[in-house]
Amino acid sequence: MQTTHYIGGHWLAGEGHPISSVDPAKNQTIWQGHSANAAQVDAAVAAARAAAPQWAALGFEARLNIIKQYGALLEQNKAPLSQAIARETGKPLWETATEVAAMIGKIGISEKAYHERTGTVENPMPVGQAFIRHKPHGVVAVFGPYNFPGHLPNGHIVPALMAGNTVVFKPSDLTPMVAEQMVGLWDQAGLPAGVLNLVQGEVETGKALASHPGLDGLFFTGSSRTGKMLHEQFAGHPGKILALEMGGNNPLVVKDVTDTEAAVHDIIQSAFVTSGQRCTCARRLFVPQGEAGDAMVSRLVDVSRNILIDEYDAEEQPFMGAMISANAANMMVQAQAQLEQAGATVLLRMEQKDPAKGFVTPGILDVTDMLAELPDEEHFGPLLKIIRYNDFDAAINEANNTRFGLSAGFIGDSEDDYRHFFQHIRAGIVNWNRPITGASSAAPFGGIGDSGNHRASAYYAADYCAYPVASVELDKVALPATLSPGLKM
Numbered sequence: 225m226q227t228t229h230y231i232g233g234h235w236l237a238g239e240g241h242p243i244s245s246v247d248p249a250k251n252q253t254i255w256q257g258h259s260a261n262a263a264q265v266d267a268a269v270a271a272a273r274a275a276a277p278q279w280a281a282l283g284f285e286a287r288l289n290i291i292k293q294y295g296a297l298l299e300q301n302k303a304p305l306s307q308a309i310a311r312e313t314g315k316p317l318w319e320t321a322t323e324v325a326a327m328i329g330k331i332g333i334s335e336k337a338y339h340e341r342t343g344t345v346e347n348p349m350p351v352g353q354a355f356i357r358h359k360p361h362g363v364v365a366v367f368g369p370y371n372f373p374g375h376l377p378n379g380h381i382v383p384a385l386m387a388g389n390t391v392v393f394k395p396s397d398l399t400p401m402v403a404e405q406m407v408g409l410w411d412q413a414g415l416p417a418g419v420l421n422l423v424q425g426e427v428e429t430g431k432a433l434a435s436h437p438g439l440d441g442l443f444f445t446g447s448s449r450t451g452k453m454l455h456e457q458f459a460g461h462p463g464k465i466l467a468l469e470m471g472g473n474n475p476l477v478v479k480d481v482t483d484t485e486a487a488v489h490d491i492i493q494s495a496f497v498t499s500g501q502r503c504t505c506a507r508r509l510f511v512p513q514g515e516a517g518d519a520m521v522s523r524l525v526d527v528s529r530n531i532l533i534d535e536y537d538a539e540e541q542p543f544m545g546a547m548i549s550a551n552a553a554n555m556m557v558q559a560q561a562q563l564e565q566a567g568a569t570v571l572l573r574m575e576q577k578d579p580a581k582g583f584v585t586p587g588i589l590d591v592t593d594m595l596a597e598l599p600d601e602e603h604f605g606p607l608l609k610i611i612r613y614n615d616f617d618a619a620i621n622e623a624n625n626t627r628f629g630l631s632a633g634f635i636g637d638s639e640d641d642y643r644h645f646f647q648h649i650r651a652g653i654v655n656w657n658r659p660i661t662g663a664s665s666a667a668p669f670g671g672i673g674d675s676g677n678h679r680a681s682a683y684y685a686a687d688y689c690a691y692p693v694a695s696v697e698l699d700k701v702a703l704p705a706t707l708s709p710g711l712k713m
């Protein structure tokens with residue numbers, strides 16, 4: 225039996241049903257195991273609970289030393305980890321190398337954020353000293369998505385451990401192999417038993433963990449649908465911390481731009497990188513009516529048609545690899561068909577040439593004439609919807625006409641226009657003349673509306689990994705110089 229779960233410092237076989245992982249570019253099974261059943265989820269939470277007091281008591285510097293050791297192992301294992309991410313997600317190797325680099329960078333950034341956002345503050349008082357300090361929550365669950373199976377769970381796990389929490393990690397069931405390799409490096413780094421636990425599985429494993437009474441918190445990156453279910457599940461538990469990083473229906477608004485080539489580049493980078501499987505990807509593109517807008521759309525379609533799409537390890541590296549699965553690719557083609565049926569005009573047709581693999585070509589639709597029918601959905605793939613506009617304010621209003629609010633961008637030469645856009649747009653990430661993907665770990669990362677619950681991740685992850693404790697302290701009890709009125713001593 226393959227040992228795919230890491231509980232209390234031991235690698236164990238799953239006792240649930242069989243699960244597997246498929247390379248979506250080559251249609252090959254690359255990993256097999258069994259899911260964790262409810263008893264194993266219990267064991268993982270119990271192991272994390274048992275390890276919590278000692279891990280917290282170890283102190284920041286000692287914890288950091290182990291975390292840095294994990295960072296050194298990531299550095300040494302860059303190539304195999306990049307390869308594993310590519311095989312399991314279909315993302316090209318150039319891109320998975322940047323994912324591993326982001327995982328390594330996360331450690332230094334989290335250290336800085338820990339001190340800056342949750343450090344100790346001391347203020348003298350007339351009598352004694354006032355302190356602000358931070359304590360870990362205890363046992364937290366981390367749920368990861370498939371699109372960045374290393375970087376995004378790592379972005380919760382590293383700050384959580386740094387702050388002194390212990391963790392039960394439940395990765396996406398589509399990326400168990402990457403999770404296993406990543407946790408293997410933590411194991412090699414010398415993390416004490418029970419501090420980080422790994423339970424693999426599908427929805428039932430996720431449900432068993434999310435509903436476990438032994439959790440003090442849950443940090444989730446994934447779809448809005450699942451995040452909302454977790455939010456409902458956590459209702460009535462105000463004492464448990466829940467951080468939700470979810471999807472978006474992100475707008476990119478273009479206006480009066482002289483460099484069409486640069487604009488087209490940033491649009492493509494925003495819409496089609498990672499085959500459109502980033503939560504920050506542009507889903508709706510607003511372009512002015514008229515000749516300049518026509519020229520930009522026409523150039524966008526031409527360049528997009530020529531995007532290189534290939535296997536992750538192709539010698540000439542493609543811009544887009546396979547989507548996460550053949551099924552995900554098929555769903556995107558179906559979404560395109562539904563939009564077309566509802567009145568969208570296809571400017572560039574998305575196609576899945578091999579139904580057994582995850583490759584799709586990018587799709588571009590003009591949805592201007594069917595806006596009333598346009599669903600406010602995150603189509604999580606390379607499908608860009610164009611809306612042509614006459615009035616800038618009307619375009620911004622329409623850009624805001626979404627239940628989400630993760631990222632938004634303005635492409636245009638006028639700073640006044642950008643300031644106007646910035647003032648009125650509603651999103652957690654607002655960029656000017658830059659792609660809206662590729663957010664920095666050194667900044668907060670989160671959205672409003674159905675994109676999150678105001679617990680931004682990345683640099684602000686430190687905030688949800690610890691709770692503040694305010695103290696007033698005096699080393700010896702002492703009578704005040706003046707007593708309160710009516711008090712006689």
Ligand SMILES: NC(=O)C1=CN([C@@H]2O[C@H](COP(=O)(O)OP(=O)(O)OC[C@H]3O[C@@H](n4cnc5c(N)ncnc54)[C@H](O)[C@@H]3O)[C@@H](O)[C@H]2O)C=CC1
Pocket residue numbers: 367368369370371372376394395396397425426427429430431434445446447448449450451453469470471472502503504602604630670675681
């Ligand atoms: N805002 C952000 O930081 C990011 C958000 N995302 C979003 O993630 C989504 C893609 O990732 P997916 O893996 O498809 O998300 P997902 O919601 O399907 O899965 C996320 C995690 O939740 C678990 N899960 C699924 N159903 C569950 C249930 N009923 N109870 C408990 N756990 C459950 C999964 O096994 C996985 O570990 C997109 O919507 C994307 O926008 C992706 C990356 C970053």
Ligand SMILES: O=C(O)CCC(=O)N[C@@H](CCC(=O)O)C(=O)O
Pocket residue numbers: 371372375376379501502503504505660661662663664665666669681682683
């Ligand atoms: O979490 C961080 O350190 C920064 C956020 C980040 O890396 N975002 C990436 C990927 C997330 C996604 O869109 O799925 C990005 O903005 O490209």
